[in-house]
Amino acid sequence: MEKHQHVRRTFDDTAAVYDQQRRKLIPCFDDFYGVASALAEVETETPSILDLGAGTGLLSSFLLARYPKAKLTLIDLSDKMLAVAKLRLEEMESSGVTYLCEDYTAYVPGEAFDIIVSGLSIHHLSDADKLTLYRNSFANLKPGGVFINADQVLGHTPFVDTLYKEDWRGKVEASGLSEPEIAAAYERTKLDRMTDLPTQLGWLKDAGFSDVDCVYKYYNFAVMYGRKL
Template identity: 45%
Template sequence: MVVTEAFDAVAGSYDEARRRLVPCFDAFYGTAVDVALPPLRAALAAGRTPQVLDLGAGTGLLSLLLGAVLPEIRVTLVDGAPRMLAVAADHLTARGVAHRTVRADLTDPLPSGRYDAVVSALAIHHLDDDGKRALYRRAATALVPGGVFVNAEQVAGPTRALDRRYDEVWTARITALGSDAAEIAAARTRMRHDRPAPVAAQCDWLAEAGLVDVDCFFKEWRFAVFGGRRP
């Protein structure tokens, strides 16, 4: 698969550029962690090991941030890029976070089990819209009652004009943060595989999948965090 090959090629250096290429890094990932934590803490209070499914986990960045706050979690990381998964496993092992890795595409059946939180960061936008909707349905059924799905995602503007403006702002901000021409060019090469959708449509799809309390919890131009809860 071309997408996985593109990300495998940069597995060793992928995390170095995150704070430049995601200008709102702290608020973006921090919001995703905040949305995911309540059912994980509830599981721990009930005497269970909190279970997390990380879709398109890459180098495990979101799982690492969750583990930093709640080290008792157990994470199942799904990604089609084996080198990215290897980096994630090394990071999680070093931090003492229990985990397993599953090499699979986001169009494949999800790993068996029921999860207190299904999370994803900057991955689902590689699917077309039908693929996104199908994945949201699978994610909803994989949750325990009261579990949450949270997607920290790159989204499209609701109009072409706004989408162009998103890109202009992103380019200006990452340049100001120190991204050089080579880094920007490499990012744009990976972005050729992107199929982002507007956040409003994706919230509708989550509701169609049976989730409640669906909302966009954070949005800054093309970066948004949205999700919902299984009743």
């Protein structure tokens, strides 16, 4: 966990206000999370789900609304973010939820999962850690299981990446967030280690996933998908 301490401290500090800012910092919020949860299509009504970098449990809450009897495992570096997640999921009267304050790049589960998801977390990892994580995710899925990464990606050229960043900044500055909130959001982008979409789709294929696709994209917000045959 040591190499990710800066990320943990940053999200510990922002845990209390993280959720109330989400819609203003994610211009495509409804489609982004809606598509990610819709892709979590498996044959059982009681799936085992692993949420990597679960934060405040936002993506998990969408999945729990779809699968009320799911067995959820949320893993995140920040215990303060997970404390918010626990409150959120308890309000949904959920049971069978496990919270792990760990580095998910080094997590070795004792079971395989039907669904593995991540929301706005993997872009904080190095390229080497991303590739390792994709391989581990494939290994940790049951046959027929699905992997969904709803994340931010780098533009595939410097010009395109500038378009992405300018669009996001324009929408954030028109969102109604206060100047300190905007400044804090910009400061958090210094933690970003984004990789372009074609490279990541290639890594998912190399890891063994079938039917790999980017199912949704809005500028640098992308929902990636793959399944284990």
